Amino acid sequence: MTSPEAIVSAASQLPTDQRAAVAVAIFETLEPLQPDDPAFVRKEWQKEVQRRSEELRDGTVEPIPWEHVQRDAEQLFNDKNS
Numbered sequence: 001m002t003s004p005e006a007i008v009s010a011a012s013q014l015p016t017d018q019r020a021a022v023a024v025a026i027f028e029t030l031e032p033l034q035p036d037d038p039a040f041v042r043k044e045w046q047k048e049v050q051r052r053s054e055e056l057r058d059g060t061v062e063p064i065p066w067e068h069v070q071r072d073a074e075q076l077f078n079d080k081n082s
Helices: 004-011 017-025 038-058 068-078
Strands: none
Touching: 004 017
C-alpha cells in the first residue's frame, strides 16, 4: 500500500482543481461529522454565510445598518433590565 506521504506528494503535483477533487473525494470517505464536532459547526457556518451572501447579492434581503441593529439591541437589553 502507498504511504500517506507518497499520496500527498503525488497529489501536490496536480493542478489546483484536481487537488481539490482529490481532497473532496478523500474527505467524503470519512465518518459523517457530528453536530458537536468543530469541523461540522465550521462547515455549517460556511454554508450559512454562503446562503446569506447570496441573499444579499440577489436582493432577497436588505442589509440593516449597524446603527439600527445596535439601537434595537440596546432597547431590548434595557427593556429586559427594567
